[in-house]
Amino acid sequence: MTDLEQPNRQGVQFRKFRPRLRYRGGSIGCTILLDVACVLIAFFLVVSPVILKPGIQIELPAAVFNGGVALGGDVVSIARDERVYFDDEQIDLDRLKEQLVARVAKEPELVLIIEADRQVSHGRLVDVWSAAQAAGVASISLATGLRGEDTHQ
Numbered sequence: 001m002t003d004l005e006q007p008n009r010q011g012v013q014f015r016k017f018r019p020r021l022r023y024r025g026g027s028i029g030c031t032i033l034l035d036v037a038c039v040l041i042a043f044f045l046v047v048s049p050v051i052l053k054p055g056i057q058i059e060l061p062a063a064v065f066n067g068g069v070a071l072g073g074d075v076v077s078i079a080r081d082e083r084v085y086f087d088d089e090q091i092d093l094d095r096l097k098e099q100l101v102a103r104v105a106k107e108p109e110l111v112l113i114i115e116a117d118r119q120v121s122h123g124r125l126v127d128v129w130s131a132a133q134a135a136g137v138a139s140i141s142l143a144t145g146l147r148g149e150d151t152h153q
Contacts, residue, residue, distance in 0.1 A: 056085055060145040061118040073111035073141070074103060076132070080117040082124045093131045100135035108138065115143040 056077050076096065077085040086096055104110050112132050116125050132140050 056088070058115050058117045059119075060115060060143055062146065063144040065144060065146065073113045073139075075113045075115060075143075076128055078114065078116040078120045078124060078128060080119050082120055084128060093127060096128070097131045097135050100132055100137055104136045104138075110137050111139045111141065112137045113141050113143050 056079055058077055058079060074086070079085065083090055084093065084096060085091065086099060091099070100110075100112070114125070114128055114132070116128075129140060
């Protein structure tokens with residue numbers, strides 16, 4: 001055999017590429033999994049109803065109601081233990097009246113929504129309603145839960 005027929009052994013060995021670091025593929029799979037997990041956690045935090053009222057637990061009384069919901073109104077909440085909350089902070093009736101007077105001065109057509117737990121006494125609800133009327137609130141509404149047609153019978 002001549003030199004032309006035999007391959008150059010050094011050239012063949014030189015042409016082989018041997019990477020120093022090998023890709024194992026584990027880190028990209030974990031990155032995608034962590035990314036999806038973070039997106040799901042963020043979604044559930046945004047959609048969670050706990051964010052709306054984290055400390056005030058109110059079970060609204062159910063009623064069949066055909067009217068609409070008053071949007072853009074201020075909310076007064078009365079919890080089961082008959083504590084009154086306005087702007088998500090506990091407040092007594094005198095301070096509630098003062099704050100409502102200030103709000104009515106800024107916005108004369110103020111709509112107030114009273115959310116009262118189903119176990120709150122009627123007297124406490126009337127006290128809050130009276131304080132709102134004395135402050136000059138133009139429109140006061142009671143919040144209720146929606147009763148299904150099957151439970152109405």
